[in-house]
Structures are given as C-alpha cells and as structure tokens.
Amino acid sequence: MSEPTRFEPPISAVSEPYWEATRERRLVLQHCDSCERTVWYPRVLCPHCGGTDLTWSDACGHGAVYAVSVQYRPGHPALADRVPYAVALVDLDDGVRVMTSVVGCAAEDVHIGQRVRPTWEELSDGRNLLMHEPEA
C-alpha cells in the first residue's frame, strides 16, 4: 500500500470483478445475456431490458471524446497540484459512455471527437484507475 494521490473509488458490491481486472490493467464490462447490450455502470440488472443475467467480458476501451471540461480548480484537494486537467466523457467502441480523464497531452488540447485509448493510473491498493490518452 502506498499513499493515495487522489480520491480513490470505493468498491460497490457488484463491481468487484471490474476492480480485480484492473489489477492486471484489464478492462472488463458487463454484457446482458438477454438483449446483448453492454451495461455501464456495473449493476444487478440490465437498464436496457431489465434482464438479470449479466456476464463480465473483456473490452477494448478505445473510444472518442464525447464531451470535455478542463478543470482549473481541483475537484478534490488531493488533485491541487495537477490542475489544469481534462475530465471527459468518452464513448467507448464497446458501446458505453464513461467518465474519464484524458492525459498524455495538454489539457486544453483535448477535443470532442478525438480518438483516445486506455491508460491506467495505479491506486494505493494495487487497483488501477481507467484513464485515457490520445491514440498513437
């Protein structure tokens, strides 16, 4: 265990497999056996059809920026020395939209429509937080 450098996500009852996979820097998402759609965020039922048979499977995590806002003040005190940083919503090619942070370029250069790929930031307990960076 190291010292946390940001507010670290708690683990909800249903998301244990997600966080376990991040220890290997793998992204897994739930898929609904009934309607075959991808489900985000982790749940005990599919919000698309109400089905309760959900299966975890590997996802690619690449996607395109849907919306972005550069934070000039930290959303949490632990991030005070990281401003400005870009918080984005990314439409994953896997079929869901996630909140993320796009790193690996100037925050002001992150733009809507930009292609991004997954990158990971290590958390203090060995889990990793999904982030994104520009493709190639």
Added chain:
Amino acid sequence: MIRQHSVRGAAAVVGVADAVSPDGVLQGSLRALEVQVIREALESAGLSLADVDGLATCTGGMMMPSVELAEYLGVSPVWTDSTQTGGSSFEIHVEHAAAAIASGACEVVVIVYAQTPKSTFKRGGARFLGGLPSGGADIDQVPRVEWEIPYGIQLPIGAYSLAASRHMAQYGTTSEQLAQIAVSTREWATLNPNASLRGPITIEDVLASPMTASPLHKLDCCLVTDGAGAIVMTSAERARDLRQRPAYVLGAGTAHSHSMISQMPDLTVTAGRESGAKAFAAARLGPGDVDVAQLYDSFTITVLLALEDLGFCGKGEGGSFVEDGRLGPGGSFPAQTSGGGLAYTHPGMFGMFLLVEAVRQLQGSCGPRQVPGAEVAVAHGCGGVLSATSTIILGTEATL
C-alpha cells in the same frame, strides 16, 4: 401516449413571499426563516396557519422534512410532500398540490424552502462536498462516488460544463452567446433592489471572469446566497374570495432522465422536452403563448437548453435566439425577471424563486421590472445535473 387528466385551472397560487437580502446574508435560524415566509405568504392571501391542511418542503430535519416542519408549525396536514429533486423540487410540489386540491384531498397547501449556505460558510460550517455521500448511504446507491468523483470533476459546475462543451461542438454555440444570457439576466437584477449583483455587466466582463471548468466562466454561474420562500395554493373556487389576484395552475409536467452526468443520454437534450410538452398540453397552450418565462439559471447553459427543450426555439438555435438580448428588460422574450439565480439569489435550489417571481408577474406587483400585460407565465425547474425537470404554466383569470 400519456392520458391527460387535466386539472387545468382547478387550483391557484394565492400568496407568495420570499426573504432575500442584497448582501446575500439572512439573520435567523432556518425554522425562523420558514415561519417568516409562511406567515407572510398566508397573510398576503388573507389566510392563516389554521387554514393549512397540506404541507410540502424538501429540506431540513432528518428524513421526513414535511412531517418535522408540520410538527414545528403545529399543523396536522391531511396531505404531505417531501419530494426532493434538487432545484425542481418546488415545481413538483406545485404539480402534486394542484392535483391534490383538484381531487379534493386537501384545500390549502403551503410549500416552503429556506437555506442559508452563505451564513453557514461564513461560520466555517460544512461546505457542499461535490457529491460525496452523507452517512448511511450504501455505496451502490451513490455510483458517482465510484465512477465520477475519482476523476476530480467539480460538481455541479463540471457536469454543466461538459454539457456546454458538447452543445458548442455540436451546434456552434459560442461563449459570447452564453455570456449574453448572464448579461440580460443582470439587466433585470439592476431593477430588483433585493438582488445580490446589481451592477450591469458586458459580454467582455463574463469572458474575462475566471474559468473554473471550461467552457464556463465564473459569471456563467449562479450565486451562493441565503434565501427563503413560500407559496400558498388553494382551489380556484376559494381563490376568488382571497386578497390576491390568483395565479391559476394551467399545466404541469415532470420528467427525469438520469442522476449523474455520465449517464445522461444526450448532453444537449434535457428532460425538459418531456416535462415542457406535458405542461403545455395540459394547459392547452404553446410556447408562443408565454408572456414571461422563469427558467432555472444555475448556469447560462441551463437556460439555453431550457429555451430549446421547451420549444421557444429549435434544438441548437438557443445561441442565436438569445444573442439579440431578447431575454432582458424590453426584449421580446422576458426571462428570469427577478435577476435569476445568476444575480438575484441562489440558496441551492432556485426553483422556489422561479415560482414566486412568476406569480408576482401575474399579480402585476413587480414594480419597475413588471412585464406589461403578463397573463401567462412559465416556471421551469431543473435539478441535479440537468437531471430532473418540472414545468409549471400559470395564468391569470383571463386565461381560464
């Protein structure tokens, strides 16, 4: 297709009051402020606490705000509502109360709100922590703590900024157009002696104010002030015998689409499209019939999206709709005539003050900021992060 059980004109707002101070600070406890505005609203109608048989509120206490307040006031309601949807809570209370009065479930309803975040902050008290859960919630019930807060988004401004960024990219909306909303709203505030911010501003002032979460500037954001307000409603029949010109509830509609911003289906379309359509259908009116609008202005983008979603202009056209200053005094579409959450007051949930101002405009009691001949007013609340909207259409006797 939703079947309309129209309660058009069956209930009316017969008294309003608010407590707002130019420096944004109010003296007295929350209960004292609630009592003050309730008594004032009842007295303006010619009613007293003894007449009240319905009570709605959504803050204070532990778990049951309306139950706890009723005990304090010494009233025993036969109708109660503690619905909490953030900034749209009070519009929902009005919708529920109108239906209850129309059905005969109760006859005189008080809706009340008081919050003093500015005083609390000055005293060094608890600050809004951007969505971190309070004690008792299961983490499964607060998914933003697991899936949003770790990314350091400032809430609520970051969520509204994401929506603004998307609207700009998709429709070419500019920072100048958003700024014009703040400029027009401030023009109204210069006419309101209780407004916190009364000095006129320019588009350049808005663009030069600090950016906390792009693309929104400080002057695109609402105030943080103390404030309190109350509304009294009763049946149309009883309303005609009271002191004030009644503001009849012609139509109401509510909808919500998500709780956290990353789950909003389309960041350029709010649930206002549904709540507005329901309200206009019930009122048997259209957007062109509205004389004065009170649209929730937590941020300038909130107003722009409401203008489009309620049908005052087409989707994507909000920017060009506002840029001639038509929302301001003397403009063709007077909106947020109190000075809004941007310049009048914003204790956390501005929806109460939207209703108070809409009613005052229909009563003709707004003095220098009165919109001449206002017969139809809309109050459109928006709570959460563009999550839950509720639209109330009010009209004078002439609109029945």
